[in-house]
Amino acid sequence: MGCCHHYFAQTTDGDNAFTIDASTLTFGAGCLKEAGDQAKALGMMKVGIYTDKGVRKLPPIETVTSSLDAAGIDYAIYDEVKVEPTDESFKAATRFAVEGKFDGFISVGGGSVMDTCKAANLYSTYPADFLTYVNAPIGAGKPIPGSLKPHIACPTTSGTGSEATGVAIFDLLAIKSKTGIQSRRLKPTTGLIDPEIARTLPSTIVASTGFDAMSHALETLTGVSYARRARPPRPSLRPLSQGANPFSDTVAFEALGLIGKYLVRAVNDASDSEARAEMMYAATLAGIAFGNAGCHLPHGMSYAVSGLVREYHAPHYPQHEPFVPHGMSVVLNAPSVYRFTAAACPDRHLDAARRLGADVRGAAPKDSGEALSGQIIKFMRATKFPGGLTSIGFSERDLDALVEGTWPQQRVLRNAPREVTRDDLRELFRGAMAYW
Numbered sequence: 001m002g003c004c005h006h007y008f009a010q011t012t013d014g015d016n017a018f019t020i021d022a023s024t025l026t027f028g029a030g031c032l033k034e035a036g037d038q039a040k041a042l043g044m045m046k047v048g049i050y051t052d053k054g055v056r057k058l059p060p061i062e063t064v065t066s067s068l069d070a071a072g073i074d075y076a077i078y079d080e081v082k083v084e085p086t087d088e089s090f091k092a093a094t095r096f097a098v099e100g101k102f103d104g105f106i107s108v109g110g111g112s113v114m115d116t117c118k119a120a121n122l123y124s125t126y127p128a129d130f131l132t133y134v135n136a137p138i139g140a141g142k143p144i145p146g147s148l149k150p151h152i153a154c155p156t157t158s159g160t161g162s163e164a165t166g167v168a169i170f171d172l173l174a175i176k177s178k179t180g181i182q183s184r185r186l187k188p189t190t191g192l193i194d195p196e197i198a199r200t201l202p203s204t205i206v207a208s209t210g211f212d213a214m215s216h217a218l219e220t221l222t223g224v225s226y227a228r229r230a231r232p233p234r235p236s237l238r239p240l241s242q243g244a245n246p247f248s249d250t251v252a253f254e255a256l257g258l259i260g261k262y263l264v265r266a267v268n269d270a271s272d273s274e275a276r277a278e279m280m281y282a283a284t285l286a287g288i289a290f291g292n293a294g295c296h297l298p299h300g301m302s303y304a305v306s307g308l309v310r311e312y313h314a315p316h317y318p319q320h321e322p323f324v325p326h327g328m329s330v331v332l333n334a335p336s337v338y339r340f341t342a343a344a345c346p347d348r349h350l351d352a353a354r355r356l357g358a359d360v361r362g363a364a365p366k367d368s369g370e371a372l373s374g375q376i377i378k379f380m381r382a383t384k385f386p387g388g389l390t391s392i393g394f395s396e397r398d399l400d401a402l403v404e405g406t407w408p409q410q411r412v413l414r415n416a417p418r419e420v421t422r423d424d425l426r427e428l429f430r431g432a433m434a435y436w
C-alpha cells in the first residue's frame with residue numbers, strides 16, 4: 001500500500017515489536033457441513049452448541065446438528081444467548097456449560113453468540129469471580145491461566161469478525177457500561193464461514209454488520225502505530241489491541257477493497273449472492289485486522305450511543321426494548337471522527353478513502369478527512385441508513401451524557417492516532433448529529 005513506513009518508526013518508550021495473530025478459518029459455500037468432522041478432529045465427544053432464539057429457527061442449526069449426528073458426536077443446544085450480552089447473560093451461559101460438562105463448543109450466530117460462547121468456555125474451564133478476567137480497570141484484567149476447550153465459531157452475519165478475535169464484549173449491568181475480556185486464549189480454535197448463510201439475511205442486518213466490518217478495517221488502518229504504544233512490562237503482556245502494524249494494514253486494506261465494491265450491492269439486492277459472499281469474506285478479514293490492531297474512537301463512542309438510546313427500534317432486531325444495532329452505533333460516529341483524526345495520519349485516511357472507491361486524484365493531505373468521511377456518508381446514503389445520531393433519537397441535549405458514557409473507554413480511546421479530551425469528544429458527537 002501507499003502508506004508510509006515512517007508511521008512505524010521506532011520511538012524511545014514505544015514497543016519495538018508487534019505480534020501476528022493469524023487465524024485458522026475455513027471459508028466456502030456449504031462448509032458448515034464440515035462441523036461434525038472438524039469437531040471430531042478436535043477431539044470433541046460432547047459439544048455445547050450456543051445460539052440465540054432467532055438463529056435457532058434457521059437452517060444453519062439443522063446443518064450443524066445433522067453433521068454432528070453423522071459424526072457420532074453428542075451435543076446439547078443453548079439458545080438463550082442475549083443479543084447485546086450482559087454479565088448476567090454470560091453467567092447463565094456459563095452455568096449451562098458447567099452443567100453440560102462439554103469437551104468442546106460450537107457457536108452459531110452473530111457476534112453476541114460467539115462472544116457468549118467464548119465467555120462460557122472460559123468461566124466453565126477456569127472458574128473464577130466474574131471480574132477476574134474482565135479488562136482493567138473495571139475488572140482485574142488477570143491473564144487466562146491456560147488453553148480453553150476447543151471452540152468452532154460459525155458466524156451467521158457478515159460483520160463482527162468475532163470468529164477471528166480473542167475479544168468478548170458485554171454490558172456490565174452494575175455500571176451500565178460496555179466492557180470486555182481480551183486474550184489470545186479466548187480466540188475460537190477455528191471457524192467455519194459459510195456464505196450460503198448470507199443469502200437469507202435481512203438487508204438491515206447486512207447493512208449494520210457490513211458497516212461494522214468497514215469500521216473494523218478503517219479503525220485498524222487509522223489507529224495509533226504499535227511503535228507509539230508503551231512497551232509492555234513483559235513481552236507476553238503485549239495487548240491484543242497493539243495498534244496499527246504492517247500485518248494489520250495489509251489485511252484491513254484487502255477488506256476495505258471488498259467492502260467498497262460489494263457493501264451497497266449486498267444490502268440493496270438480496271439475490272446478489274456474489275456480493276453477499278464477498279461481504280462474508282471481507283468481514284472475516286476485517287475481524288483478523290482489528291484482532292491484530294484494536295479499534296478506536298468510532299467503537300469507543302458507540303458504547304455510549306447503544307447504552308443511551310431511548311426510542312429507536314431497528315427493523316429485524318429485537319423489538320422489546322429500544323435498540324441500536326452495533327454496526328449502526330459505530331458508523332454513525334465515523335465520519336465525524338475521521339474529520340478529526342485525519343490530521344494525525346492524512347496519508348492513511350486518503351489511502352482508505354481511495355480503497356473504498358473515492359476519487360481522490362489531486363487531493364491534498366488537508367482534504368483527507370473530508371475524502372474519507374464523504375465516502376462513508378455516500379455508502380450510508382446509498383443503503384438508506386440513518387443520517388446521524390438525530391435520526392435515531394439523540395439531540396444536542398444528550399452531548400454531556402454521550403461524553404460521560406464514552407470517557408471510561410480509555411483502553412479504546414488510547415488507540416486513536418491523536419489524543420482526545422472530553423471537549424474533543426463533545427465536538428465529535430456534535431459533528432455526528434446529522435450528516436445530511
Ligand SMILES: [Fe+2]
Pocket residue numbers: 160212216299326330
Ligand atoms: Fe464492531
